[in-house]
Amino acid sequence: MMSLLRRGNKSAGIAAIVNLIISLIKGAAFMLTGNVAMFAETMHSLGDAANQLFVFVGSALSKKRPNDRYPNGFGRVVNLVLLFAVIIVGIMSYEAIKEGIHHILQPTESKGIWISISVLTAAVILEAFVMFKAMKEVIHETNAEAKGLSIIPKSFANLSKAKPATKLVFMEDLVATLGGVIAIIGILLSFYVGFHAAEGIASVIIGVMMFYVVGRVFLDNAKGVLGEADDELEAKIAAFIFTNEDIKDIKTLFAMKEGEDYHIEMKLEIDPSISVSRAINIKKSIEQHIQNMPGVTDVIIEFEEDDQIATWEKVNSTPIG
Incomplete structure (x- = not known):
């Protein structure tokens, strides 16, 4: 079993560990500050961690050798796992949007701004690091040639040709990085301008972006389960x-x-x-x-x-x- 897990998608494995650590830190920050944008980010990172763990295990199981019962092999297992994984992200998206709308309708001033900003800044840096690793994986899988900063545009250009697991990690980390930046902007607007509903708006935007990932992943992997022609x-x-x-x-x-x-x-x-x-x-x-x-x-x-x-x-x- 361990030898099989070693063949799992590396980007997903790294992303799962990083997002679990980030979600725990964000969750602690939310408990201290009560910041709704931080709550949305906690849900986001927790959903990503669980999701990417499923992706890692699914990509490893898909490499299992065919047997008498399953002569066509287990290649589509990764698609089935990803379809299940989007349910988790969908639930987290709903919670983020629900809390955001509640905060917009009944805005309250949160505390501990610098705790929130520090945690989110660190999270954005870590998410950006994981996303860059996923970008390099895209380049490797698609046999594209790129070095240094040219990896960024090349990875976007070749994303559609990457493996399903790598595509999911890439999109989730892209949304997570952008979500962290949006959450920081919402908190700063609330603190310096007094626009407390900004935190709720940030939470709703983050939730909608997560739903976008759910939709994209669902459609891509539904095709994979059915056997899409290239x-x-x-x-x-x-x-x-x-x-x-x-x-x-x-x-x-x-x-x-x-x-x-x-x-x-x-x-x-x-x-x-x-x-x-x-x-x-x-x-x-x-x-x-x-x-x-x-x-x-x-x-x-x-x-x-x-x-x-x-x-x-x-x-x-x-x-x-």
């Missing part, structure tokens, strides 16, 4: 296949994303005049090339005799290297 990968594979002159057409081609991995299936039409040994060599060559792609776990290829009817359009495709 159109871009299919086009690249098709372009490579057509570099072989003996392949006359592609009858079907599916690049299905199962959790963090890809399952590739295809039915190809070949020149009926080629020998069996030549067909076997072509199949092995295609399998080997695609198996070397990051994330691909298995490739299934079937051959049919060319029916002289074009099925696959050879457009907008770039061969894979």
Whole structure:
């Protein structure tokens, strides 16, 4: 079991530990100050910690080897775990919004401003550190090239191609960092301007941002559970296949994303005049090339005799290297 857990998403594991520590510190600060923006941030960090723990365990379990009962493996486990995890974030979001609205309607002056500001500033720095680690993970998973500060824009540009667990950690830490800044602004407005409802407004904004993460994660992982096809990968594979002159057409081609991995299936039409040994060599060559792609776990290829009817359009495709 421990060897399996070591294969869990590292960004999620680090984020879970950091957010648990942050949530405990924020919770203590809320008890001392009664600050509603601090309450929202406590709920946020606690939800993120629990969420990211589920993500870490789920990403590890998804790497379990197939067995007789589950011959297709456990790749989609991470999607199922993430769907469950968003429920936790949703509950925390609701609590943050509810408390924020209550404070807007009945604003009260909180105390211990510098305790709140100090805790939130430290939390923002830690969250930013974890987010930068997630950015580097995005760069690594998508095979992008970036160093130093160029990692920041590159990670945003390639986020959609990252693994589900890494995407979740990235979005949660982005919202957590922005939420900390918003909470600080709300507290400062309350203390220096006397606009006490600002803390409640900050709490509502933080809750709404959390709901945004819930929505994004739910939609992304619902697709993963159902087995979403990757159109871009299919086009690249098709372009490579057509570099072989003996392949006359592609009858079907599916690049299905199962959790963090890809399952590739295809039915190809070949020149009926080629020998069996030549067909076997072509199949092995295609399998080997695609198996070397990051994330691909298995490739299934079937051959049919060319029916002289074009099925696959050879457009907008770039061969894979």
